[in-house]
Amino acid sequence: MLKIADKTFGSRLLLGTGKYPDFASQKKAVEVSEADILTFSVRKMDIFDKNQPNLLQELERSDYTLLPNTAGASTAEEAVQTARLAKASGLCDMVKVEIIGCSKTLLPDPVETLRACEMLLDEGFIVLPYTSDDVVLARRLEELGCHAIMPGASPIGSGQGIINPLNLQWIIEQSSVPVIVDAGIGSPSDAAYAMELGADGVLLNTAVSGAKDPVKMALAMKKAIEAGRLGFEAGRIAKKTYAIASSPEAGMIQS
Numbered sequence: 001m002l003k004i005a006d007k008t009f010g011s012r013l014l015l016g017t018g019k020y021p022d023f024a025s026q027k028k029a030v031e032v033s034e035a036d037i038l039t040f041s042v043r044k045m046d047i048f049d050k051n052q053p054n055l056l057q058e059l060e061r062s063d064y065t066l067l068p069n070t071a072g073a074s075t076a077e078e079a080v081q082t083a084r085l086a087k088a089s090g091l092c093d094m095v096k097v098e099i100i101g102c103s104k105t106l107l108p109d110p111v112e113t114l115r116a117c118e119m120l121l122d123e124g125f126i127v128l129p130y131t132s133d134d135v136v137l138a139r140r141l142e143e144l145g146c147h148a149i150m151p152g153a154s155p156i157g158s159g160q161g162i163i164n165p166l167n168l169q170w171i172i173e174q175s176s177v178p179v180i181v182d183a184g185i186g187s188p189s190d191a192a193y194a195m196e197l198g199a200d201g202v203l204l205n206t207a208v209s210g211a212k213d214p215v216k217m218a219l220a221m222k223k224a225i226e227a228g229r230l231g232f233e234a235g236r237i238a239k240k241t242y243a244i245a246s247s248p249e250a251g252m253i254q255s
Helices: 023-033 076-088 110-122 135-144 165-174 188-196 214-234
Strands: 002-004 007-009 013-016 037-041 065-069 094-097 126-131 180-182 201-204
Touching: 013 023, 013 214, 023 214, 065 076, 076 094, 076 110, 094 110, 110 126, 110 135, 126 135, 135 165, 188 201, 188 214, 201 214
Parallel strands: 013 037, 013 201, 037 065, 065 094, 094 126, 180 201
Antiparallel strands: 002 007
C-alpha cells in the first residue's frame, strides 16, 4: 500500500493522462493500469467547462484520486495560483508542484519549487514536488514538510530511464516520506529498477501514451512495478566476484 499524508492507495503506479493518440486508448490504458492516482495538467484543460469532453467526465470519479500538477508554471506564484484553481474546482487538495526552470532540458527550478512548496504547505495543501535527483534538495523539501518527494529518473519524456541510480538510492535511504520516481522512465525494466531501488511508486505518462500500443504498455508497467516492489521486499542476493554453486557439494557421490 502507498500512503501519502492521510491517503492510502492500493497501486504504486501513478498515471498521467496527457498525449495519448486517441481517447479510446487513453481510457483503456487507465483501466488496465489499475492506477488509483491520475495526474493531469490544470493549464491544459478547461476544468470548468461541463460541455468539453475529457477523460475525467468518462471515468467513475469515485474510483480515482485526481492529482493536478502545475505544469506550465515558471514561478512559485504561478504554481500556487494553478493549485488554488484546481482546489477551487473541487478536484483535490493534493498537488504535484512542477516548476520548469529550463525550457531546453525541462529540469525543475529548485529555488522556485522550494518557495512554492512553502506557500502551499502554509495553505494546507498536500504537496508533492517534482525535483531533479538532487539529494540535498530532496532533504530540504522533506524538512519543509512536503508529503512526498518526486525525483526525476532523467529528463521529462526522454525515455532514458534511470541515469543516476546512486542519487536516487541516496534520496530513498534518507527519506521518511514516500519517494515517487517521476519523469524519464521509458520501459517496464526502468520502472522495475526504480522499485527495486526502494522507491515507493512510479509516475508515468509518455512511456505509456507514446508507446506503439499504450494499452499493452500500461499493463506491462503495472506488472513491472508490482514485480519490482516484490523484489525489493524480498531482498536480492549480494553480487559476488566469483561463481558460487547453487547445489551444495557436501554429500555428493564421489566417482
